[in-house]
Amino acid sequence: MAEAILTATDLVKYYPIKGGVLRRTVGNVKAVDGVSFELLKGETLGIVGESGCGKSTLGRLLMRLEEPTSGSVVFDGVDMYAQKGRAMRRLRRDIQIVFQDPYTSLNPRKTVGDIVGEPFDIHPDVVPKKGRRKAVQDLLDLVGLNPEHINRYPHQFSGGQRQRIGIARGIALNPKVLICDEPVSALDVSVQAQVVNLMEKLQDELGLSYIFIAHDLSVVRHISDRVGVMYLGKMAELGEEDEIYGRPTHPYTQALLSAVPVPDPTLRDKREQIVLKGDVPSPANPPSGCRFHTRCWKAQDKCKTDIPLLEPRPDGVAEHLSACHFAAPREIIETIDLTEIDPKAQTAGA
Amino acid sequence: MTEASTIAVGAETSAPSQGQDEARSLTSDAWRSLKRNPIFWVSVVLIVVFVLMAAWPSLFTNVDPNAAVLKEARQRPNGNAWFGRDIQGYDIYSRTIYGARASILVGVFASIVTVLIGGAMGVAAGYYGGWLDSVVSRITDIFFAIPLLLGGILLMATFPNTVDSPYLVVVGKVVLVLSLFGWPGLARLMRSSVLQVKPNDYVQAARALGASPWRIIRAHVLPNAVAPMIVVATINLGVFISVEATLSFLGIGLTPPAVSWGVAISDAIVALRTTPHILLFPSLFLSLTVLAFIMLGDAVRDAFDPKSR
Numbered sequence: 001m002a003e004a005i006l007t008a009t010d011l012v013k014y015y016p017i018k019g020g021v022l023r024r025t026v027g028n029v030k031a032v033d034g035v036s037f038e039l040l041k042g043e044t045l046g047i048v049g050e051s052g053c054g055k056s057t058l059g060r061l062l063m064r065l066e067e068p069t070s071g072s073v074v075f076d077g078v079d080m081y082a083q084k085g086r087a088m089r090r091l092r093r094d095i096q097i098v099f100q101d102p103y104t105s106l107n108p109r110k111t112v113g114d115i116v117g118e119p120f121d122i123h124p125d126v127v128p129k130k131g132r133r134k135a136v137q138d139l140l141d142l143v144g145l146n147p148e149h150i151n152r153y154p155h156q157f158s159g160g161q162r163q164r165i166g167i168a169r170g171i172a173l174n175p176k177v178l179i180c181d182e183p184v185s186a187l188d189v190s191v192q193a194q195v196v197n198l199m200e201k202l203q204d205e206l207g208l209s210y211i212f213i214a215h216d217l218s219v220v221r222h223i224s225d226r227v228g229v230m231y232l233g234k235m236a237e238l239g240e241e242d243e244i245y246g247r248p249t250h251p252y253t254q255a256l257l258s259a260v261p262v263p264d265p266t267l268r269d270k271r272e273q274i275v276l277k278g279d280v281p282s283p284a285n286p287p288s289g290c291r292f293h294t295r296c297w298k299a300q301d302k303c304k305t306d307i308p309l310l311e312p313r314p315d316g317v318a319e320h321l322s323a324c325h326f327a328a329p330r331e332i333i334e335t336i337d338l339t340e341i342d343p344k345a346q347t348a349g350a
Numbered sequence: 351m352t353e354a355s356t357i358a359v360g361a362e363t364s365a366p367s368q369g370q371d372e373a374r375s376l377t378s379d380a381w382r383s384l385k386r387n388p389i390f391w392v393s394v395v396l397i398v399v400f401v402l403m404a405a406w407p408s409l410f411t412n413v414d415p416n417a418a419v420l421k422e423a424r425q426r427p428n429g430n431a432w433f434g435r436d437i438q439g440y441d442i443y444s445r446t447i448y449g450a451r452a453s454i455l456v457g458v459f460a461s462i463v464t465v466l467i468g469g470a471m472g473v474a475a476g477y478y479g480g481w482l483d484s485v486v487s488r489i490t491d492i493f494f495a496i497p498l499l500l501g502g503i504l505l506m507a508t509f510p511n512t513v514d515s516p517y518l519v520v521v522g523k524v525v526l527v528l529s530l531f532g533w534p535g536l537a538r539l540m541r542s543s544v545l546q547v548k549p550n551d552y553v554q555a556a557r558a559l560g561a562s563p564w565r566i567i568r569a570h571v572l573p574n575a576v577a578p579m580i581v582v583a584t585i586n587l588g589v590f591i592s593v594e595a596t597l598s599f600l601g602i603g604l605t606p607p608a609v610s611w612g613v614a615i616s617d618a619i620v621a622l623r624t625t626p627h628i629l630l631f632p633s634l635f636l637s638l639t640v641l642a643f644i645m646l647g648d649a650v651r652d653a654f655d656p657k658s659r
Contacts, residue, residue, distance in 0.1 A: 060554075065554055065557055065558060093560075097554075097555065099551040104552065105550075105551035105555055106552055107552040109377070118559065118561075122556075122559050122560055123559075166555075169559075173559075
């Protein structure tokens with residue numbers, strides 16, 4: 001087994017809610033509440049979950065764009081949150097981010113050359129000044145853009161091309177880890193496939209590790225080696241791609257998967273869709289015990305009081321990490337067997 | 351699959367590249383639309399003329415503005431004195447030309463000072479936030495409660511000019527007063543546009559790359575946040591000129607040895623009913639200057655507003 005390049009332990013991020021005349025803290029939005037995982041060298045870890053479950057906050061914590069309330073991230077043997085000044089700047093070279101919205105992630109007043117070359121300006125020791133233009137053009141070439149467009153402005157490119165520019169900026173410093181915060185969700189489907197394929201190609205060529213945050217289960221399945229499912233700031237289930245998609249044991253994962261569109265119309269009728277009742281509770285006042293108990297059809301008294309730990313639980317074949325007291329594979333999904341559907345066909349249909 | 355994607359990549363990159371490959375930024379787009387705007391050109395021509403008048407009045411007249419010919423006082427416009435003569439017998443044309451300097455100096459310097467102070471305060475409040483933001487915002491609130499003219503009257507009346515105050519001291523005092531009450535508006539404007547720019551992902555990306563706050567402000571925040579302030583500062587320039595004239599008219603801005611449109615208007619008031627031309631020319635030039643700057647500000651604002659295109 002490959003060694004871990006990034007280890008997050010009990011990451012917590014609370015945003016204080018200020019109220020009253022004196023702006024006293026009256027509560028906390030528990031955006032990320034005790035998340036632990038490992039990212040192995042060269043792998044892709046997918047993080048899925050619905051809007052507001054803390055996926056993006058997790059990404060920003062891993063980039064240290066936000067300071068955590070508690071918890072630690074060990075990156076390549078160093079404690080990230082203990083670094084200061086130069087050491088932190090040095091560390092930033094090795095972990096970079098690609099943003100969701102290709103329209104706000106590029107400065108509209110800078111040329112592509114300035115945008116992709118900015119990492120070299122901030123870290124001048126990476127590439128000598130004379131070689132920068134060439135380095136930027138090589139990067140543009142690498143992500144499938146015309147190197148001659150170096151003097152163009154972002155608004156002269158399409159969404160997919162802009163996302164390629166964002167990726168070029170992310171990989172400019174040759175990082176070890178690239179955090180992709182919903183990199184394809186703002187793109188239309190055909191362009192999504194191109195960008196995802198580009199990211200896979202770059203991973204092979206540069207040996208990158210990805211944390212791929214998304215809400216599109218099919219895209220995540222296509223690119224990920226392992227997948228983590230988040231619900232209300234906590235990790236509900238974490239395992240290999242076929243474990244999560246083939247034999248999920250957490251009711252929330254099962255509900256999510258049952259909502260994925262099935263491209264084959266003959267299978268569509270056989271599938272039983274799990275419709276959850278109610279809305280996601282407010283992260284400012286999450287349910288006690290298991291956070292999912294308010295919407296779970298399996299919930300019992302124990303779920304309201306005891307917080308289920310993310311630990312290995314049997315999934316019918318072996319066992320993988322799941323945070324449910326009553327973790328069990330669900331028969332109905334097994335009979336439909338999403339794994340038998342060609343994953344490529346599924347990506348195209350998403 | 352790889353084949354399919356490479357073909358698609360080729361199609362995607364070649365699509366928008368037909369025709370010109372010139373670099374077009376927001377600024378150059380704005381310039382292109384400005385060039386087609388007649389209002390912009392009218393205001394630019396007017397401003398250039400007034401600035402020339404302020405810098406080199408001798409280009410326009412060789413009559414000494416301080417040479418009084420008392421026996422020709424109140425003369426109507428004629429071939430000798432194009433705009434006539436005022437109650438002291440001064441040549442109105444020459445006085446009007448020389449009067450431009452005070453107005454332009456006051457307007458330009460008050461604008462520069464307000465842009466510097468207001469811009470710096472606004473960026474600091476918007477970018478750093480927290481207690482700094484609270485302090486700056488409360489200070490601007492306090493200054494906002496005092497009307498520009500009232501504040502000007504109060505301060506200028508408290509520290510009046512004497513007859514032998516040097517010209518630059520007199521002008522400097524007016525600039526100081528206008529700046530003191532003019533910066534909070536710009537600071538507020540700048541703060542709000544910085545707040546709009548700051549959460550953009552390109553600012554976050556620069557932070558993630560390890561850029562220093564100074565670099566982020568200089569390279570990313572300022573270029574994207576400065577346009578509204580420049581527009582309002584241009585319009586303010588006209589406002590400052592008219593407030594300067596008002597203060598001079600009230601006898602507390604620039605005072606008589608200095609030649610200015612406000613002083614000239616003030617002098618002309620006594621003879622308004624018998625010889626209105628004495629009032630007409632300085633007022634006309636004052637209005638044209640103010641109008642020119644406001645039109646320029648409007649034109650620039652339209653050019654920078656993508657919605658108007």
